[in-house]
Each structure stands twice: as structure tokens, then as C-alpha cells.
Amino acid sequence: GVMYATAKADNTNPLEAGALRNFKSAIEYAATDKVVVIKNEADLKAFAAAAATTTADVVLANDITLTEAWTPIEGYAGTVHGHGYAIKGLTAPLFGTTSASFKGLHLEGVNIVESANPNVGALARAIVATDTATPSIEHCSTNGSLTVNCTEYAMKADAYSEFAIGGFVGRVNGASISDCQSDIAIDIQQVVASANTAVIYPSIAGVVGLVDGANLSNLESKGAITATIAKCASVTSNYGNILVPYIAGVAGYFTTANSTCKVANLTNRGKITISEGYFGKGIGTTDDTIGYEDIDPCLGGVVGYLEAAEATSLVNHGAISYAKGASYFHYIGGVVGMSGEKVKMTALHNHGAISIPNTISIACLHCAGVVAHMRNDGSLSDSSNNAAVEVKSKNVSTSSKTAMRFFRVAGVSAFARGLLSNCENNGGVTCDTTIETANNWQAVAVGGVVGVAYSKPVTDCTNNGRILAKFSGVKAGKDDASMRVTLGGVAGIASIPCQNVTNNANLETWNNHHTLYMGGVVGDMNYSGTDYAENGGYHNNGAVVVRAATTLNHKAVIGGCVGYAAGKLNNVNNNNASGFSFKAITNINDHSYIGGCVGWSKGVVSNATNAAHIAIPTGSALPKMVCLGGIVGKITSSPASHLATLCNQMVNFLGIMQNEWAGAQAFSSF
Secondary structure, eight states: OEEOOOOOOOTTSOOOTTOOOOOOOOEEOOTTOOEEEEOSHHHHHHHHHHGGGOOOEEEEOSOEEOOSOOOOBOSOOSEEEOTTOEEEOOSSOSEEEEOOEEESOEEEEEEEEESSOSOBOSSEEEEEOOSSOOOEEESOEEEEEEEEEOHHHHTSOOSEEEEEEESSEEEEESOEEEEEEEEEEEEEEEEOOOTTOSEEEEEEESSEEEEESOOEEEEEEOSOEEEEEOOOOOOOSTTOSEEOOEEESSEEEEEOSOTTOEEEEEEEOSOEEEEEEEESBTOOSSGGGOOOSSOOOEEESSEEEEOSSEEEEEEEOSOEEEOSEEEEEEEEESSEEEEOTTOEEEEEEEOSOEEEOTTEEEEEEEEESSEEEEOTTOEEESOEEOSOEEEOOEEEOOTTSOSEEEEEEESSEEEESSEEESOEEOSOEEEEEEEEOSSSEEEEEEESSEEEEOSSOEESOEEOSOEEEEEESOOOOSSGGGEEEEEESSEEEESSOEEEEEEOSOEEEEEEESEEEEESSEEEEOOOOSSOSOOEEEEEOSOEEEOSSEEESSOEEEESSEEEESSOEEEEEEOOTTOEEEOOEEOOOSOEEEESSEEEESSOEEEEEEOOOOOOOTTOOOOSOEEEESSEEEEOOOOOSSHHHHHHHHHHHHHHHHHHSOSOOOOSOO
16 A cells, blocks of 8 residues: 655745645555554653564654653664654654664754763754664754763763764764754753763764765754863873863764765855863863874864764854863864765865854964865865954963964965865965963964865966954064964965965064075975976966064075975966065074065976065065065075086176176186
8 A cells, every 4th residue: 555645835945836845755565564553652751662673664633742851762763754744842862873764854952951961962862773774864853952971970980082063963973964053052051071081072063963985965054063072180191181072063973984975065154162171181271281192172063073984065154262271282164074085075165264263272273265275186176265264372382382383374274285276366375473482392374275285286276355464472483384374375385386376465474484495486496306397377366464573583485476496396476566575574593585475485486577676665674685586586506407507607606706706706626
């Protein structure tokens, strides 16, 4: 026989005259099939009591309002057909751990307060595939609130604690979720790691906290997330008290061993606020206790840590902000906090502002409008940031910690070990940061598109957002590289060639730097290899500005397009007629190089044009030696490979010397 679905009237979405509503298809059953029909609260309770003994499909025939506290259903592995009806007033997850599938089910007025179980979601604590069942969630929705206080659970003596909190489901293993919407306001009131707990990995998100081996498609989260990740108790072991949270609008942590898993069409509209966040080992509130090195806390507008899977069309509209806290490492992305090795990402777009205030102490920060950190051999293409990225955190480096510190901020990706292509930044990037060092190595890289491009090219990328970079508290390190600030309109640092990259916005800096590398397109192009045939297409249409009261304790390397180039460059064009603006520079104690196209090049610069004026105003303190050039400030050439080249170099040398000194010129030996 055939049992047809009952269509529920939808008065909130009236039809236009002559239009037809597309109802779900009918459900077909054999004559011998058994179906559990639920019409009211009593039917639902009766099913819950017998759920472990049946595999029959469940069909809702009415909206159901719960009048008593709910206990999650356990042991069911069939399919629940909601038919567009809603279960209202849940005070606990509808299911505990289950292998069931859900279709067309709505959960309304959810009001869950949880403290005893770390896995929690309105629909289920966990949905797990088995050898005989591959669950799915389709055309479902949730709304309401979820409040979690994990102190009681976290105090248990666990060597390793992983828990997941999601608006729909806490944890999903081997299931798929598609065409669903979550409007759950999530309030994480407290997560505390006790002295007995070695590691806690909380995964928190608007739809699903932790995903392992699943496909996610056509999902939307609208609820706000507020989280307090509290200070740890006293440390009792070498590994104790490590908090590594993954927080995001849709999925907190996505991992899979299945290379065919995909993430597509995910949207977050809810604001994410970390009211208090202390991440790491033995976390305290002072700068000397900001945490443990080997952790990767990730915060993303859509996905916190996308460890594996192919991702397409991920969009964030929700603002991301902090109130106070501390961490050693931290990865904050408008769409994805961190992506794993070989992860391919296409059409990721951010429209939510990111704000990190000066009440946050972070030793190693990666923050960007789209993906904060891309691991090896991945790719990001056809993506954009369209909102402001503002960082005012205190970047701390103390002698009690390891020597390496990073501060990387960008419009699209702060640190990219993968290919960046056809990406665009349209949001302003602002850094007003205190940098504190104690004879340690500190790398600061800020770019309109990418902070550091490490192992794959940057191609066809554009920056349209103004970059403002102010750093205070900078202390001189032991050498030139100890405290280097690198700024670029497109890329702060590029360790790999760029091709056809354009900056259309102003790049401005001021205050206190030790060493400054600054370029309208790339601050430091330190690639000198020959693996790539083309290293060119650098176009700058924005002004390069050094504001008043800027102190440089070492050197300045500034170019209209590229600050420093370790190898050859081709097709370099600085088109901004307003050019360079140096309000006042003081205390330069080393050589400096300023060029209309390139500040300092160690390779050949070909097909270069400069339309900018270079002027250093009265009152600026010139360094020991300043090299100014309309195209290149300084060129360092390699030894001649041929006799003809050597002769040409000798002729040029003698010509220059005769303009400087009277009398005969000669070589003593060569």
C-alpha cells in the first residue's frame, strides 16, 4: 500500500495567483511495513520508551507541544518523517546517540540547559553511521536557545576530552546533513579544564560541532554564538590544562579520511562573540602565562577547522569579535579559521567584520577575512572579503617562551601554503597593535590579500581595501630580522612568485618600527629561484604613505610596487601619481632604499614604469646612506658570468666614478 504525506498549510508564505506549491513526494511502503504514527505528546513518549525495540519509520501527523521535561531517545536506528510538523518546547536533545535519519522535521522553541553531558544538540547529541545504517538529515530546522556550562563535566579525570556542541547535532560521524536551517542562540557560559584533564577540545557551532566523514550541503545558521572559555585550574602534569577550541557559525571541526567528502553552500548569519577566551596550557591572565605552543584554536565564520574535504560556496555574514582573553597561537578567519593539507576551496565570501580588541594577548596570531591559515598544497580561488578586519590585540613575546613569534593579518588569508587565485579584498585592514619582544624573533606581515604567501603562487588577485598599520612598543632585536614589519598592498611577504596582482588602495603606516619593508603590492618578495618562468605583473594604483612620528631603529626598504626583491621581476608598474608620502622619519640607523617601483632588488627588474613622485620632507632624519631611485632604489647584481658582461660592468663603474671624483680611475686587480 501507499501512505501519502499530509501537506501542512503554510500561511506565512502565501502563493501568488496561479502558482502551485511544490510538496514533498509521497512515501511508499509495502503492505507488510509497520509505521509509527505520532499525533501527540503521549504518542511521542510511548515511542521513546519502545524506540530501541523497533526499526519502523516514524511519521508525525501533528505539531506536538511538550509539557514536561524531556529525556533523550536512545537506541533508535530508523527514519523520522516530520512532514513539516514541529516538536515544540524541548528541554533536552530529542535523541541521544542515534543512527536514525530525519526528514522534514522542525524543532521549535528549544530551551536546553546542559551541564552534565559534553555532546549536545537540539536534534541529537550524536548521529553515528553503522555497518547497516548511513544516517542523513534533510529539510529540517531548529530554533530556540542552547545554554551550556561545562564545569561539571570538565572536572572529570579524563586524559583526553573531546566534546561537541551544535544547534542541530553535537557530533556527526559518517552521516550527511543537507537543506537545513538552524536558528539556535548558543551560550557557552563556561568551559574549565581541571587539574586532572590533560586536553579539552570543544567544538562549537550553529549547526554541528564536530563532523567526521560526512557531507554538508545547503545549510544556514542564523543564531548568535557567545562563548566563555575560562581560565584553567592549576597545572599538575606536563600536558595538563590545554584548551583547544574550534568555534564557527556552521561547523566547528570538520575532519574525514574519505577524500570524496564535500562541503557546499554553507551560510552563517549569526554573530560570534568570545566574551572571554583563554586557550592553552596553564592559562592565566598575565602576559607571562598566555599558554602552550602546540595548539591550534580556530575560529571561523562558517567552519573553524576544515581539516579535510572539498569546500564550495561558503558565505559568512556574521560579525566576529572578542572581549578579552589570551592565547599562544590563534587562527581567526571570516569564513574558515584553518584549512588542512590539500583542501580545495572555491567561492568563499565574507561579509562580517572581524574585531580583535587590545584586551587580548596573543603571541602568534593569524587573522584574515576569509581563511586565516592554509596548510600545504591546498588552494583558495574565486573568493573575497568584503568587510573590515581590525586587530588591536597585544602581541606578546616573553623570554620564558620559545623564540619565534608571528603576527600575520590580511584581507583574504593571513598565511597561505597553498595556491591563491582570483581572490579579492574589498574591506579595510587595520592594525593598531602593541608588539612586545625580549630578544626574540618577531615577524610582522600585513597584506591586503595575503600576509605571507609561502609555497604556492599568488595569481590574479586584487586588493581594494585601505591598509592602516600602526605598531607600538617595538623593541630592537639582535639583528635586522629580529623585529621586521613587512607591509604590502597585496602581500606582506611572498616566498613564491606572484603573477598579475594589483593594489588599488592606500597603504599607510606610522609609529614605531625596528625594520620596515613596505611595497605598494608586495613588501618582501624573497623568492630567487628559477622554478617559475614568470614572476611579474605587479600593478600599484594606491599611495604608499609613512605618516608623521615614525621611528625606524634599523632600516627602511620601500618601493612603489615591491619593497625588497630577492630575484628578477617583470612587468612592474607603479601608476599612482600621488606617489610616496613621508611625513617625518626619525632615528634611522642603517642604510635605506626607496624606489619608485622597487626599493631594493637583487635581480633584474624589466618592463618597469613609475608615475609617482618621491619626496622626503624637511625634518626627516636621513640614515647613514639612503638610495633613491625612480625605478629601483638599489640593485645588487650577481657576479658576471661572461667576459662581455664583466667588461660592461667595468665601463659602467668607471663612468660613475668619474662623475664623483676628479683624476684618473683604475682597477688594482680583478
